Amino acid sequence: MQRIANGVWKVRYGEPEQHTPVTLGQKGIQYDALEQLQCEGKSPIANTDISVRMTSRGTVVELPLRHDEEIYGFGLQFYRLKQTGRKRVIRVNSDPIADTGDSHAPVPFYISTAGYGVFIDTSRYATFYCGTNLPKGASRRKTSSEGELGTSEKELYGHQAAQGDLSILVDVPSAKGIDIYLFEGPTIKTAIQRYNLFSGGGCLPPLWGLGMWYRFYTAANESDTERLATMFREERMPVDVLGFEPGWHSQAYSCSFSWNKEGFPNHEKLINRLNEMNYHVNLWEHVFTHPSSEMYEELLPYSADFEVWKGLVPDFATKESSEIFSSYHLHNFVENGISGFKLDECDSSDYVQSNWSFPDVASFPSGLDGEQMHNQLGLLYQSTMQSTFDTAGIRTFSQVRSSGALAASYPFVLYSDLYQHDVFIRGLVNSGFAGLLWSPEVRSASSVEDFIRRIQTTVFSPMAVLNCWTFPNPPWMQVDRDKNRKGEFFDNYEEVQEACRHLFELRMSLIPYLYASFAQYHQRGIPPFRALVMDYPDDANTYEIDDSYMMGDSILVAPLIAGQTERKVYLPRGTWKDFWTNETYAGETWYDIAADLDHIPVFVKDNTLLSIATPLQCVADDAVFEIVVRIYGDSPKDFVLYEDDGRTLSYRDGVSNSVTLSWSPDHGGSVTRVGDYSGVKYKVVDWVKQRTDLSN
Amino acid sequence: MQRIANGVWKVRYGEPEQHTPVTLGQKGIQYDALEQLQCEGKSPIANTDISVRMTSRGTVVELPLRHDEEIYGFGLQFYRLKQTGRKRVIRVNSDPIADTGDSHAPVPFYISTAGYGVFIDTSRYATFYCGTNLPKGASRRKTSSEGELGTSEKELYGHQAAQGDLSILVDVPSAKGIDIYLFEGPTIKTAIQRYNLFSGGGCLPPLWGLGMWYRFYTAANESDTERLATMFREERMPVDVLGFEPGWHSQAYSCSFSWNKEGFPNHEKLINRLNEMNYHVNLWEHVFTHPSSEMYEELLPYSADFEVWKGLVPDFATKESSEIFSSYHLHNFVENGISGFKLDECDSSDYVQSNWSFPDVASFPSGLDGEQMHNQLGLLYQSTMQSTFDTAGIRTFSQVRSSGALAASYPFVLYSDLYQHDVFIRGLVNSGFAGLLWSPEVRSASSVEDFIRRIQTTVFSPMAVLNCWTFPNPPWMQVDRDKNRKGEFFDNYEEVQEACRHLFELRMSLIPYLYASFAQYHQRGIPPFRALVMDYPDDANTYEIDDSYMMGDSILVAPLIAGQTERKVYLPRGTWKDFWTNETYAGETWYDIAADLDHIPVFVKDNTLLSIATPLQCVADDAVFEIVVRIYGDSPKDFVLYEDDGRTLSYRDGVSNSVTLSWSPDHGGSVTRVGDYSGVKYKVVDWVKQRTDLSN
Numbered sequence A, B: 001m002q003r004i005a006n007g008v009w010k011v012r013y014g015e016p017e018q019h020t021p022v023t024l025g026q027k028g029i030q031y032d033a034l035e036q037l038q039c040e041g042k043s044p045i046a047n048t049d050i051s052v053r054m055t056s057r058g059t060v061v062e063l064p065l066r067h068d069e070e071i072y073g074f075g076l077q078f079y080r081l082k083q084t085g086r087k088r089v090i091r092v093n094s095d096p097i098a099d100t101g102d103s104h105a106p107v108p109f110y111i112s113t114a115g116y117g118v119f120i121d122t123s124r125y126a127t128f129y130c131g132t133n134l135p136k137g138a139s140r141r142k143t144s145s146e147g148e149l150g151t152s153e154k155e156l157y158g159h160q161a162a163q164g165d166l167s168i169l170v171d172v173p174s175a176k177g178i179d180i181y182l183f184e185g186p187t188i189k190t191a192i193q194r195y196n197l198f199s200g201g202g203c204l205p206p207l208w209g210l211g212m213w214y215r216f217y218t219a220a221n222e223s224d225t226e227r228l229a230t231m232f233r234e235e236r237m238p239v240d241v242l243g244f245e246p247g248w249h250s251q252a253y254s255c256s257f258s259w260n261k262e263g264f265p266n267h268e269k270l271i272n273r274l275n276e277m278n279y280h281v282n283l284w285e286h287v288f289t290h291p292s293s294e295m296y297e298e299l300l301p302y303s304a305d306f307e308v309w310k311g312l313v314p315d316f317a318t319k320e321s322s323e324i325f326s327s328y329h330l331h332n333f334v335e336n337g338i339s340g341f342k343l344d345e346c347d348s349s350d351y352v353q354s355n356w357s358f359p360d361v362a363s364f365p366s367g368l369d370g371e372q373m374h375n376q377l378g379l380l381y382q383s384t385m386q387s388t389f390d391t392a393g394i395r396t397f398s399q400v401r402s403s404g405a406l407a408a409s410y411p412f413v414l415y416s417d418l419y420q421h422d423v424f425i426r427g428l429v430n431s432g433f434a435g436l437l438w439s440p441e442v443r444s445a446s447s448v449e450d451f452i453r454r455i456q457t458t459v460f461s462p463m464a465v466l467n468c469w470t471f472p473n474p475p476w477m478q479v480d481r482d483k484n485r486k487g488e489f490f491d492n493y494e495e496v497q498e499a500c501r502h503l504f505e506l507r508m509s510l511i512p513y514l515y516a517s518f519a520q521y522h523q524r525g526i527p528p529f530r531a532l533v534m535d536y537p538d539d540a541n542t543y544e545i546d547d548s549y550m551m552g553d554s555i556l557v558a559p560l561i562a563g564q565t566e567r568k569v570y571l572p573r574g575t576w577k578d579f580w581t582n583e584t585y586a587g588e589t590w591y592d593i594a595a596d597l598d599h600i601p602v603f604v605k606d607n608t609l610l611s612i613a614t615p616l617q618c619v620a621d622d623a624v625f626e627i628v629v630r631i632y633g634d635s636p637k638d639f640v641l642y643e644d645d646g647r648t649l650s651y652r653d654g655v656s657n658s659v660t661l662s663w664s665p666d667h668g669g670s671v672t673r674v675g676d677y678s679g680v681k682y683k684v685v686d687w688v689k690q691r692t693d694l695s696n
Helices: A021-025 A031-035 A153-158 A188-198 A222-234 A267-276 A296-302 A319-332 A370-392 A421-431 A448-458 A481-486 A493-524 B021-025 B031-035 B153-158 B188-198 B222-234 B267-276 B296-302 B319-332 B370-392 B421-431 B448-458 B481-486 B493-524
Strands: A002-005 A008-015 A051-055 A058-065 A071-075 A087-089 A106-112 A116-120 A127-130 A166-173 A176-184 A212-215 A241-244 A280-285 A338-343 A398-400 A412-414 A464-467 A529-531 A549-551 A555-557 A566-571 A575-578 A584-586 A589-594 A602-605 A608-613 A625-632 A639-643 A657-664 A668-675 A682-689 B002-005 B008-015 B051-055 B058-065 B071-075 B087-089 B106-112 B116-120 B127-130 B166-173 B176-184 B212-215 B241-244 B280-285 B338-343 B398-400 B412-414 B464-467 B529-531 B549-551 B555-557 B566-571 B575-578 B584-586 B589-594 B602-605 B608-613 B625-632 B639-643 B657-664 B668-675 B682-689
Touching: A002 A031, A002 A188, A008 A051, A008 A058, A021 A370, A031 A188, A051 A176, A058 A176, A071 A421, A106 A127, A106 A188, A116 A166, A116 A188, A176 A188, A188 A493, A212 A280, A212 A493, A222 A241, A222 A267, A241 A338, A267 A280, A296 A319, A319 A370, A338 A370, A370 A398, A421 A448, A421 A529, A421 A549, A448 A464, A448 A493, A493 A608, A493 A625, A493 A639, A584 A589, A602 A608, A602 A625, A608 A639, A608 A657, A608 A682, A625 A657, A657 A682, A668 A682, B002 B031, B002 B188, B008 B051, B008 B058, B021 B370, B031 B188, B051 B176, B058 B176, B071 B421, B106 B127, B106 B188, B116 B166, B116 B188, B176 B188, B188 B493, B212 B280, B212 B493, B222 B241, B222 B267, B241 B338, B267 B280, B296 B319, B319 B370, B338 B370, B370 B398, B421 B448, B421 B529, B421 B549, B448 B464, B448 B493, B493 B608, B493 B625, B493 B639, B584 B589, B602 B608, B602 B625, B608 B639, B608 B657, B608 B682, B625 B657, B657 B682, B668 B682
Parallel strands: A212 A241, A212 A464, A241 A280, A280 A338, A338 A398, A398 A412, A625 A682, B212 B241, B212 B464, B241 B280, B280 B338, B338 B398, B398 B412, B625 B682
Antiparallel strands: A002 A008, A008 A176, A051 A058, A058 A166, A071 A106, A087 A127, A106 A116, A116 A176, A127 A166, A529 A549, A549 A555, A555 A602, A566 A589, A575 A584, A575 A602, A608 A625, A639 A657, A657 A668, B002 B008, B008 B176, B051 B058, B058 B166, B071 B106, B087 B127, B106 B116, B116 B176, B127 B166, B529 B549, B549 B555, B555 B602, B566 B589, B575 B584, B575 B602, B608 B625, B639 B657, B657 B668
16 A cells, blocks of 8 residues: 555556556646645555456456445436445446446546545446445345335335445456555545545636636627627626637538638637637537548547548547647637637447447557547547647636546536436536536526526536527527527517526626635635535435535535426535525525525525625626625634636746635724735625524 | 358357357257258358457457448347447346447347348457448548538437448457357348357247236235136136236245245145136246245355345356256246246346346356356346256246347247337347347336237237236226226226237237247248348338338238327338238338227238138147138248147157148148148138239
8 A cells, every 4th residue: 555645545456557547647646735634644445455356357346335335426427426336337428318327527436425535547447336236145144124015116126225334346347457546534525635636636717717608509600709799798798708619610520620711701800809809719629630620641640540420539648649739729729819629529429319439449559449548538638738728828718528537637617418407417516526527508498497597507607608509699589499590589588688697797796706616626626516415424414415516615506497496405504694685594404495586595604704796797807806795694714715817827836816805793804915916806895794683 | 261050150269258158058050950041152251351359458350341231130129220330239238228239138140231140259248330430541532522510419410421331340348269150141031040040940939828928916916816817718808828926926026936925825726727727827036046045055156246136146157056946946836837937137237227236247156257147147047947848848938038149049038128119119120130039018008099009019029918017907997007006997998908809819810820930930040020121131111110020921010109090111022911901002112001099000911821810718738720811812822830739849859740721723722731740730711812802
């Protein structure tokens, strides 16, 4: 058992494979930050409690699982929060339609309520059996009281709850050995912090990335996009990022990576005008490189042996391929005012109508095979594009459709073609267990109610996106796609727009708080969006909550989906205040919370100083946030805002400030700014004590 | 390239695994029958056109695929007929919810419209990529006309039809070598015949197995079951087989394999009484053996290292385990009047609510691992139970929920917990490509229409089952489960019952024809139920037809599902007659066929002699079918009925007759009986020339 860093342990069995998440993509371990985390300094699982054997199929790992432990994690799991008793296959697949473990971003990492984490360093389609089966003979020795005869499939298949101590079996195909990393607690959250710091620390997005995103209709041309961009500003709809969908390419699927000259004859001017209006521009693409691309011939030797959609599959595990791609993007796009990309289809699909992507048996020049590449492509793609922005010296906040292990440091947010709102919320809750960011984007809506409810979730998420790729006109004018295309708008569309505007403004007002939460992610590995169980691991009431979550340390969000007018909300220990009304709620209690269409249940932890900014239309480079500090409770804890230029990499050299907000009944509010950043992003304009007289 | 039998070739690469479908379960190759099939005597694929390489992941096979070939097969595929362009994973999984290849009975065997078949002898979760990807650089050399920009996922992902010659890639995990078997045509049907004869020839069910099946409510007790059994006879509802569901066990899930003494204190008498009423009795079970089972201690050493549902997983690849199980079933059940079993849950599930079964990493004493066992368990289970009946000297016709490669000789019919009627029909169409039998059982219904439509499909299937395991009263009294349980019956239930009775009688009238079709399966390997493309491989109109099928050589069945009042039906070359009205239809034509609830479109090939029997209530041991021969066309081909005792194994010693029906306008009808069976099962009572004056 080798100590890798404070609270991080490694144990090797046999001869691990050459290509694994650690060898392919680990960013620098954050040793200093890890040192700050207390721990026992003892591996959470003893060597003697781990059994590993090699078979003709690969490597089998057996880890202990006590009967009172609950297991979470495995990446962006859409269909289940608590993974105890489940089989999870760590296999990248877009749009998984069943609860198998397949995901856009599966991760071979789990954490336990017993307060530790386990990472199996493999790019293989590993399968985790989380206490699914008792060993032979176990039931022979037990007096089991059998249940009633079932008369439905559910009863027959479901009544086999595990009894007694079990194990977690990990089936790693092909491997002849394995490295296992163990992360000490003492709590779930600390174990995850360690995993994130081991991964390089959480990403720090640019400030503008936390504003509103609007992705254009895929068939929109130059004038369409400029018309909308102008309209947003005129109509005071806050938007920071504009996204172009496949139609910007001269050829897509696969991609040419060059502008469609018919639709965008003056694309350079267009991008300039958008930049002048303080928009950031994001371009859709995927890796599959069409023969018409300028990169094609150069990439040919560094690509897989099979095509996808008539395009090459560049092997980003080769330096050459990554550099060709990165350099092309730098010179053609980033240097011309593009701030980010949407990296599509780096997953693969067994489940959608047309299965696609390269075979698992594909060979890549780097030595990876198709199976490994499927689980790594999203990560290698992010790394390639990250290097483009590193070279340019600016940050990006981008989108990606696949990710995986050790991804925390990448400023890329996941999205999916799935679209169940409740599933999207669960994705948000689960993403925090695995160093991932997830965007429950608004892509379409069955009704105005559905539209508003979805926006309400997205503004309380890492990336607030309206992806209007199938809508020529803004969806607040008409959510029905066909009518939108025909220009048949709601009679009351201005009311719908007004509701949207309020929500966009709400998002803008939360940016300083969100940015501080991301700074915690970056510096200490604390996920900005996370399950309640992560903050309240001793409270079994939180163990199954997959429909509400913490945003930062102080805000609990409980979204509503269309059709709901009230919902159950559990508030953990302490006292909570309604974000909208300041009503007081006692903790450790379940509530039925009713809400009209204007609001979703949001609660603020008592004794919090919460920064609410005057909403800007966008985060320009010189933007300053005017902040009202809401004072909840009589003895609020200090709150530290994080301040830097919000856009470049100078923070990596320590050019940033800690802006500490303090308040006491006797002395009132004070702002203490410490650090090397000379600018000012935040201006506290008021301190407002929240009413405490109302109680629920 | 080794010649195994006439038209059957084998090629070995590397060192194949010890446990494969051939080593684990191949029944005797039917060399003589294979000799009867014409062929070129040349392997359909040259050695030089096959590429095989071993990697750390296993073995990769590459086989040619011409641009004008279409691929079918891969076992009981529910979601697709034509497999060209698809990725298929040969992985046993119950209730697959997506078109991945997973199935209750996947088979690593495909056939091509070019007229050959390929069997990859592996028990692994092999993946077949059927022309999914072009090799690197292929598109570079092409002038491709790209389509319009898509504005929906379907357009974007779907417009990549393969161009040019491709390949079929087979990814066989873990293996360090592989045996490939190639089956000559010249047609699809001949290639399948060869595969079936290589598998031991098709099964021959007992005559009673082709009657109607009724499975009881799972919580039914002795008096409930006897009451229904008596009622069926009194009310003249033809039923041959009565099935008992889990409630007959003293313990289930897992199974005790002993009678529930509370519900069935006099089960021996009950079975006797049912046998006296000429019922055959079928008992539900699965392999998972509860500690309370008498077999438990004996099976313990010959079981997997993990439990399922607190029960042992016997290793039927060990002689010991199989013999303990088989012998127990012989002495406790088959010798006491039980005629068959329903072998449940020998699949596994990643897709249902509670995933279950043993892990892929499980170890079995035989040396199989969990992955191999998942793909073999259904087959080994069938083999074990088959040996019980072989010892008893009688035939069974039984049910099984999982099967796979080389299964043709097992008299077990597949079923599933899936329940979409159109999916069930497609299963029936696909089953014939892979030596499998599939039962689109009627398990529940959303309406009387749905109920009748489903019965209409099941009576034109290998096994006509009403599985009423959740209905205490016959579903013709009430199809709503809750009302059925409360005894709230349809006001017009006698009308519904009458409609059922007609359909049950229809089934009974088809038994001689069906039995002859099964004899063709047994003797010549011709699937009794099959896709149109199998009989009309030169007609591209048949390539996508997944909603109608051939039943035997002369009948084309085109079921309707609830909501349909008409449907498109394609009739291939030749002339066809409506089974119900004798209307004449020209072939090579698509028709819109309307049908009321009484009928589904069924057509008889012209120049056919079709045997229609007077419906019996059941097929008693001494049953004789009174047959009316329908004469279609002016120069009908002879039709050969197959005759034997219908229940024992004496047919294996050749104790059977060919009963040839001939007719000519000049000489009328004649019956020629040849063979060693001394009994008479068929009595031709009339010859009826079908009208030819009507035409469509």
